[in-house]
Amino acid sequence: MNNNYDIAIIGGGIIGMATAYYLSSKNIKLIVIERETIGSGSTSRCIGGIRQQFSTPSSIKIMKENLKLFSEMEEEFGFSVEFEQGGYLLLAHNEKLLEVFKNNVKIQQQEGVKVSLISAGEAKKIVPSLNVDGVLGAAYCPDDAQAYPFYILKGYKEGIEKNGGQILTGKPVVNLQKKDNFLIELEDGTKIEADKVLLSAGPWTKEIGKIIGLDLPIFPERHEAMITSRMDKFFDPMIVDYRSDGCYFQQLQTGQIIGCFTPIPNVPGIREDVSPDFLPQIAKRMVRLVPALKNASILRHWSGSYSMTPDGSPIVDETNIKDLYVSAGMSGHGFMFGPALGKYMAHFMLTGKWLVDFSEFAIDRDFSGKESLK
Numbered sequence: 001m002n003n004n005y006d007i008a009i010i011g012g013g014i015i016g017m018a019t020a021y022y023l024s025s026k027n028i029k030l031i032v033i034e035r036e037t038i039g040s041g042s043t044s045r046c047i048g049g050i051r052q053q054f055s056t057p058s059s060i061k062i063m064k065e066n067l068k069l070f071s072e073m074e075e076e077f078g079f080s081v082e083f084e085q086g087g088y089l090l091l092a093h094n095e096k097l098l099e100v101f102k103n104n105v106k107i108q109q110q111e112g113v114k115v116s117l118i119s120a121g122e123a124k125k126i127v128p129s130l131n132v133d134g135v136l137g138a139a140y141c142p143d144d145a146q147a148y149p150f151y152i153l154k155g156y157k158e159g160i161e162k163n164g165g166q167i168l169t170g171k172p173v174v175n176l177q178k179k180d181n182f183l184i185e186l187e188d189g190t191k192i193e194a195d196k197v198l199l200s201a202g203p204w205t206k207e208i209g210k211i212i213g214l215d216l217p218i219f220p221e222r223h224e225a226m227i228t229s230r231m232d233k234f235f236d237p238m239i240v241d242y243r244s245d246g247c248y249f250q251q252l253q254t255g256q257i258i259g260c261f262t263p264i265p266n267v268p269g270i271r272e273d274v275s276p277d278f279l280p281q282i283a284k285r286m287v288r289l290v291p292a293l294k295n296a297s298i299l300r301h302w303s304g305s306y307s308m309t310p311d312g313s314p315i316v317d318e319t320n321i322k323d324l325y326v327s328a329g330m331s332g333h334g335f336m337f338g339p340a341l342g343k344y345m346a347h348f349m350l351t352g353k354w355l356v357d358f359s360e361f362a363i364d365r366d367f368s369g370k371e372s373l374k
């Protein structure tokens with residue numbers, strides 16, 4: 001095997017695979033190196049939500065592009081990725097949050113997102129089984145969506161391989177150095193050379209960065225999730241309850257309810273174990289919001305990582321080591337950000353130019369700001 005590549009991508013989650021997919025059509029010699037199997041990190045553990053309801057113009061613009069890319073996948077890949085626009089319904093149970101929603105909705109509307117601030121009564125019309133006790137208002141965007149991560153990874157994998165890109169699985173990268181070009185060493189001793197490298201190893205990106213002297217502000221946290229068995233479809237949007245004992249969940253096209261909550265306090269580290277408290281808690285929280293769920297049967301429970309940054313936005317940029325790029329720190333929205341980040345990063349790696357303003361995701365930005373809807 002000739003082990004010299006134009007571009008090597010470390011990590012085969014949605015970020016690495018989307019970037020590789022867009023690079024693969026550009027007549028370059030490309031390799032994706034994945035430690036386990038494609039999607040085995042955070043991507044296969046996510047719940048598939050896609051929303052445009054962010055608080056900064058850059059994130060909103062990127063999510064508008066993402067929505068378009070997700071909606072085109074069925075035609076592009078030749079099979080359904082279970083993309084469905086059932087909306088996102090964000091509930092405010094206090095005045096402070098309602099104020100945040102008001103400001104965000106204004107910014108989102110300026111960016112052309114079909115979103116509105118609605119009353120509790122209107123929320124009840126959208127989800128008739130919703131308990132709106134204590135709901136002061138809600139932000140609702142009917143165009144927000146869901147899709148199935150595994151099918152999307154399959155589409156990217158087939159596209160990359162069809163275009164001649166190579167995908168190595170079961171091959172952890174254990175060393176990364178730069179001389180004239182990059183030298184990548186795998187656990188089995190294989191050595192790979194590449195002119196450019198993208199670090200897209202999700203929560204592990206910080207550790208790989210350290211090998212080559214980068215100190216990336218990425219802090220993994222454990223998040224748990226669950227799925228029920230199938231039920232007749234009875235609501236469409238992702239319901240998001242931001243109370244400290246809230247949760248978020250949606251009903252898939254195939255009828256299962258899939259959901260999570262953000263633990264308080266957070267659980268730092270890359271962990272894939274689950275806690276005994278999660279299921280009783282999420283069951284209680286979901287039934288409080290949708291009492292009809294009291295007879296739902298939970299099928300499975302798992303955990304994965306959110307890769308947090310100090311301001312809740314990803315780091316997508318070239319590092320201070322020339323030709324070494326990073327796309328990581330995706331918080332709870334790397335799945336929905338993936339396709340457009342991949343498309344824009346691919347263009348940036350080839351041309352040195354961003355197609356849209358990416359300063360919000362710069363590696364040397366001031367991290368003191370905050371994405372209000374993490």
Ligand SMILES: Cc1cc2nc3c(=O)[nH]c(=O)nc-3n(C[C@H](O)[C@H](O)[C@H](O)COP(=O)(O)OP(=O)(O)OC[C@H]3O[C@@H](n4cnc5c(N)ncnc54)[C@H](O)[C@@H]3O)c2cc1C
Pocket residue numbers: 010011012013014015016033034035036037038039040041042043044045046047048049050171172173174200201202203204208223224225260303304305306307327328329330331332333334335336337
């Ligand atoms: C419970 C839960 C629910 C979520 N829900 C949503 C949601 O609804 N919507 C949304 O947008 N996001 C959601 N997320 C977040 C989303 O899953 C992540 O942001 C996204 O998957 C990150 O993708 P990634 O490609 O950066 O990382 P990953 O998917 O983790 O991919 C990184 C890959 O790098 C590989 N790797 C690591 N180290 C090495 C090495 N040394 N050598 C080679 N390969 C290596 C890993 O094996 C892994 O496959 C959720 C996350 C969780 C945990």
